[in-house]
Amino acid sequence: MLRRPMKSFIALLSLLLLLTGCTSNYAWKDQKIDLKQRKLFYVESELSDGKNLHLAIAEELRNMGYKTTSGYLTMMPREADTLVSFQSRWTWDFTNYLIELNIQVRDPYSGKIIASAGYHRPAIGGTSTDALIRMTLSKIFSENKPEPSSSATAPAVSKIR
Numbered sequence: 424m425l426r427r428p429m430k431s432f433i434a435l436l437s438l439l440l441l442l443t444g445c446t447s448n449y450a451w452k453d454q455k456i457d458l459k460q461r462k463l464f465y466v467e468s469e470l471s472d473g474k475n476l477h478l479a480i481a482e483e484l485r486n487m488g489y490k491t492t493s494g495y496l497t498m499m500p501r502e503a504d505t506l507v508s509f510q511s512r513w514t515w516d517f518t519n520y521l522i523e524l525n526i527q528v529r530d531p532y533s534g535k536i537i538a539s540a541g542y543h544r545p546a547i548g549g550t551s552t553d554a555l556i557r558m559t560l561s562k563i564f565s566e567n568k569p570e571p572s573s574s575a576t577a578p579a580v581s582k583i584r
Contacts, residue, residue: 450562452538458564465503466493476511483556487564499531506531521552524559538563
């Protein structure tokens with residue numbers, strides 16, 4: 424009588440193990456650079472990105488309180504003092520989902536990387552694209568949030584933990 428529930432439990436546990444995987448992430452930032460002193464971030468559109476991730480990354484940076492625009496590199500405004508570029512990798516497993524995201528923050532004139540972070544998840548399990556973007560950006564900007572502005576038009580600063 425106990426054999427049937429035990430077989431069901433083992434089958435469920437096996438399925439759970441197959442659906443979960445190890446995630447990995449990394450982050451690095453130049454400690455001499457204070458990102459909250461940066462005036463305008465520009466998120467470069469990845470040429471192969473058909474999902475408009477540059478818009479989602481720019482929106483998340485605005486939610487974090489940074490003045491941000493986005494588009495193709497040739498459209499970057501002269502006043503932009505920080506370039507944000509990214510590489511994404513998608514896969515299909517019953518649905519199309521983001522498996523890896525790498526973000527670099529650069530000086531737009533020298534090209535020097537001043538911060539970078541990446542997140543990789545090998546399985547579909549539970550993380551939305553927006554949450555993955557939020558997690559990756561929080562690795563870079565967690566200690567560099569700008570001071571809230573007193574202006575009524577300033578974007579709200581959200582706490583990401």
